[in-house]
Amino acid sequence: MAKLLEINNLHTYFETKRGLIKAVNGVSLSIEEGHTLGVVGESGSGKSQTAMSILKLFEKNQKIYDGEIKFQGKVISNYNAKEMSKVRGNDISMIFQEPMTSLNPIFTVNRQISEVLMLHQGMSKKEAEQHSIEMLKAVKIANPEQVNKSYPFQLSGGMRQRVMIAMALACKPKLLIADEPTTALDVTIQAQILYLMNELKREMGTSIMFITHDLGVINQMADDVAVMYCGQVVETAPVDKIFQDSEHIHPYTEGLLTSIPRLNTDRSSKLEVIPGAVPHPLNLPKGCKFAPRCKYATAECRENEPELKEVSPGHAIRCFHPVKRGKQ
Numbered sequence: 001m002a003k004l005l006e007i008n009n010l011h012t013y014f015e016t017k018r019g020l021i022k023a024v025n026g027v028s029l030s031i032e033e034g035h036t037l038g039v040v041g042e043s044g045s046g047k048s049q050t051a052m053s054i055l056k057l058f059e060k061n062q063k064i065y066d067g068e069i070k071f072q073g074k075v076i077s078n079y080n081a082k083e084m085s086k087v088r089g090n091d092i093s094m095i096f097q098e099p100m101t102s103l104n105p106i107f108t109v110n111r112q113i114s115e116v117l118m119l120h121q122g123m124s125k126k127e128a129e130q131h132s133i134e135m136l137k138a139v140k141i142a143n144p145e146q147v148n149k150s151y152p153f154q155l156s157g158g159m160r161q162r163v164m165i166a167m168a169l170a171c172k173p174k175l176l177i178a179d180e181p182t183t184a185l186d187v188t189i190q191a192q193i194l195y196l197m198n199e200l201k202r203e204m205g206t207s208i209m210f211i212t213h214d215l216g217v218i219n220q221m222a223d224d225v226a227v228m229y230c231g232q233v234v235e236t237a238p239v240d241k242i243f244q245d246s247e248h249i250h251p252y253t254e255g256l257l258t259s260i261p262r263l264n265t266d267r268s269s270k271l272e273v274i275p276g277a278v279p280h281p282l283n284l285p286k287g288c289k290f291a292p293r294c295k296y297a298t299a300e301c302r303e304n305e306p307e308l309k310e311v312s313p314g315h316a317i318r319c320f321h322p323v324k325r326g327k328q
C-alpha cells in the first residue's frame with residue numbers, strides 16, 4: 001500500500017537556557033493510506049511533539065534540526081508558514097485531548113464549522129450552515145440543529161469532542177492526527193468516540209495517527225503501531241505482531257503490554273508497571289535510553305545506542321537484545 005506520510009530521522013529540539021531539549025530525537029515512522037497508526041508511550045516520550053512537528057505547530061524556541069517529513073511524496077518539513085497553513089487546512093487535521101482548548105468559547109458550533117467550510121471548501125455562508133448540520137449528523141450527534149446553534153460550554157465533554165471531530169473532518173483531510181482524544185472522557189463515551197472514529201475512517205478512507213499512552217486502545221484502533229520512548233521510536237510493527245505473533249519484542253513494549261489492565265484478572269492483583277521513570281530530557285543516558293529501567297540491560301546497552309533494525313518484514317526494533325517470547 002502507498003505511504004501517505006513518511007518521517008525519516010526527525011529531530012525537533014527546544015532551545016532552553018539550560019541546553020537543548022531533544023523532544024524528538026531521531027524518529028522514523030510511516031503511515032499507509034487508509035491505515036491507522038497507533039503511537040504509544042508514556043508521557044514525555046515525544047508522541048505529541050512528533051505530531052506537532054508534522055504540522056509545524058511550534059513554540060518560538062522550537063525547530064526541526066534534522067530529518068524530513070514527507071506527505072504524499074512531497075517534503076513538507078521545509079514548507080514555509082503559508083504553505084504549511086494550506087496543509088493544515090486541507091490535508092492534515094488534528095484533534096486534541098481537551099476540545100475546549102481548540103474550540104472558541106465565544107462562537108457557536110455553526111460559526112466554527114462554517115468558517116472551516118467557507119475558508120477551505122469555498123462554500124457560501126448558507127451552504128456552509130447546512131453542511132455544518134450534515135457534519136454533526138456524520139459524527140452521530142442526535143440533535144444536530146440544536147447543537148449547531150449551541151456554544152461549546154453548553155455541551156458535554158463527549159459532545160464537544162464529536163464537534164471537534166466534525167470540524168477536523170470538515171475539510172476532508174487525508175490524515176487526521178488525534179492526540180489522546182478520549183483520555184479526558186469517561187469509559188462509555190470513550191468507547192463511542194473510538195467506534196465513531198473507526199467508522200469514519202472506513203467511510204471516508206481517512207488515515208489516522210492515533211496517539212495514546214494506552215496500549216489497550218491501540219489494540220482497538222490501530223492497523224500499525226509505533227512505540228515511542230525518549231523521543232525515539234523503539235519498535236514499529238503491524239498491530240497483530242505486537243499483540244500476538246512476533247517472535248521478538250522490545251523490552252519496553254513488553255513492559256507496556258504487562259501493564260494493560262485485563263478484565264478477567266483478580267482486581268486485587270497488583271498491576272505490573274515498568275519500574276523507574278522516563279529520564280529528564282536534559283539528562284539522557286549515554287547508551288540505550290531505556291537501559292536504566294531495563295531488566296535485560298548489559299554493559300553494551302549502557303555504552304552504545306542501538307538502532308531501529310528490521311527483525312522481520314514490517315517489524316523493526318531498537319534493541320541489542322530483543323525479548324524472545326512464546327505465543328501469548
Ligand code: SF4
Nearest residue numbers: 288291294301319320
Ligand atoms: Fe534493554 Fe539493552 Fe534493549 Fe536497551 S538495548 S532495551 S537496555 S536490552
Ligand code: MG
Nearest residue numbers: 043047048179
Ligand atoms: Mg502528549
